Amino acid sequence: MITSLRNKEKKISVIGLGYVGLPIALEFAKKFSVIGFDINAKRVEMMQNHEDPSKELDKEAFEDCDITFTHKLEDLKEATFFVVAVPTPIDDHKSPDLTPLISACKTVGKVLKKGDYVIFESTVYPGCTEDDCIPVLEKESGLKFRSDFKVGYSPERINPGDKEHTLTKILKVVSGCDDESLNVISEVYGTIITAGIHKASSIKVAEAAKIIENTQRDVNIALMNELSVIFNKMDINTYEVLEAAGTKWNFLKFTPGLVGGHCIGVDPYYLTYKASEIGYHSKVILSGRQINDSMGGTIAREVVQHLIKQGKSLKETKVLVMGATFKENVSDIRNSKVIDVINELNSFMVNVHVTDPQADSEEVKEEYGYSLVENIDKDYDAVILAVNHNEYMQLDEAYFQDITRPDSLFFDVKGVFKNIIKNIHYKSL
Template identity: 50%
Template sequence: MQLETFDRIRTKKDFLAVVGLGYVGLPIAVAFAEKIKTLGFDINQEKINIYKKGIDPTHEIGDEKIQNTTLEFTTDPARLQEAKVIIVAVPTPINGDKTPNLAPVVEASKIIGQNLSKGSIVVFESTVYPGVTEDICIPILEKESSLLCGKDFKVGYSPERINPGDKVHRLDNIKKIVSGMDEETVENIAAVYELIIHAGVYKAPSIKVAEAAKLSENAQRDINIAFMNELAMIFDRMGINTKEVIDAMNTKWNALGFYPGLVGGHCIGIDPYYFMYQAEVLGYHSQIIAAGRKVNDSMATFIADNVIKKMIQSGNDVKKSSIYIMGITFKEDCPDMRNSKAVDVCKQLAVYGIKVRVVDPVVDKVEFKRELDSELVEIKDVCNADCLVFLVGHQQFKDLGAADIERMFKQKKNQSKHVIIDIKNIIEPKTIDEKVYSYWSL
């Protein structure tokens, strides 16, 4: 089996390039730069300028690594001609009607095609439904390059598995799925990734299998969380604490350990729609996956409604009350708020004319301003609150003590209670004084 492409990369005769330097592409590019000559390409000049200043707004690798990396940042597409392996890590969002938005991966394919050199391997990491790599991306690469796939260049697929904000499951210790259009391509791609993936690689039998595996991973997780969310809504009506049920259930060895909550972000909250879309195209209407999405998409409204209900039950005038949303990103200790369902909770409360203030110590402030057009509140500045709504389990929230929580609330002169909505079970209910606080969690 020839590993010519890998050998040229390993011996630093040619570059490897990563196209798309976001939460996925940046860690991959920096990791490869520690081993081989690596280009980091992105069309966003502002983003590249920030990286060149040694700043990591994603918090995935940290400023120090950015400052010391040998990665060559560029917005010049012509430099892709120097690369013999090109990894595509652009986002694949959904449209307003929940259909796949393939525009980023299509545009990336055009740019790569216009700068593709003979003998190169293009590896797509962007999450797509089965068939996109071969049926959509390859024709674009061929058209723009005037080269023939299989003869002049090769194509593979390796789904990204990075878990943003996770300090335990990192790029290098998560097994990497790789696939290619032929056996030689698979071997070269596997050898390249093995330079940085200590956990090793899994060689999928085809590109479509690798594409489907990524969607299946996230659809499975989405369905499991949807089940827990449905239980939480049922237990709420029964007056049962869901976490106490889960703690009891998890004593069995085969319990899955899922918890209810808001399901957003750029993977679990989006990927099932790619699956459902392609199934519809093929004449099958998804039932379980669609049901899971329906439940999870309804949670923001369910939580917002309970904020209002608990405020009224506690004797508070909702519209005149001071309500703080604690956490706006899509997950804990991650600055990313793309497709954050915490944002949906804010918007749902706004439908009722309720204004809230947002506290989030890690969110990307530029992204926050663009999304909600309001000012963030620092944790230390939270005061005179009537209600705290903990939507995200940031570590800084978990570190708050009883005295810290008490300080955030206003001194009540009437019979109304302080309200704590604790979606992530940050606060131990037993420590709450029921005479002073009204506490609710999923």
């Protein structure tokens, strides 16, 4: 397989070209012949013009790549090594929504041939690849797993907005359905991953490893968020406490904040869903999720309490929320917890303006029902720095004084201005 791929006698395909799939496809395309497949024709056209719809990669990333972008099923027939990197979201009941993944399996199954490989990168619960995906591949293709085609799992570790820990510099976990597939998959990925390969003992181990990476972070951040609620009631700055505690060599350096995005805010629910399915009700994980999901409302109520203490009529107040994306320095608004802050403020009849230099106003309107303001006013009663984009980090206190009324509040979610804001009422988590 690896020799045929290197000689470009066979092709790799990547199914799903979002912030995970596109970097993988382009990196493979520097060594192999690649077919990049996405069901969104508009996104495909953008990539054909060397434009990343996720705004993570510049045009140079597309150069010297042997890749064909397509949304047509028949084009996938040329591939023999399929990498599936589609989203795995949760539904309104916080249960796994495997619709995109099963749809991708049906797509691959329609073009699957004897001797082909299918590798999944999408985050799932342990057992999903073998219990949910493989049966679909068999049904659509008419082929038998292991004897006709091989399957592996290699969890994605892409960190949006991180220009240091990029794809090739992150150790890659791989797994296969047998020793042969494990070796082949390791060799293919090892061609592009300079950080090295870790061979997991089974597909389920690799699936579980991925899911606990984000679950561990979620639980630790939940502890920080709970501590911030406690310390704020005691009039203690949480970030100063963490700075002091962090001087001990074995103190884990997590910070409070809004936990959104596709990974930390979603992945734990895949694990708790599977745990419930086998008869175990998660305690720590779900408790952490509940805390993190509540932080948007907590921030909004802190702001409302300040406005009331100032004797202001909430209907006549105006609050500026700076940042709409799920994290700093990315354009991705999916599962952004800033919307929780906005909705809670709106429930108190507060007039809310939202700005973000990274987000697309039309996408925000379509996803959440509100538009970004084009012009910043000069009479805000409170400013909430929800996402610390680089553009905001260049601002000084004079700027915030210029856009706010007397006795206004500056709520600094991540505490990045704690030593800068001196003359405005200041709060943070």
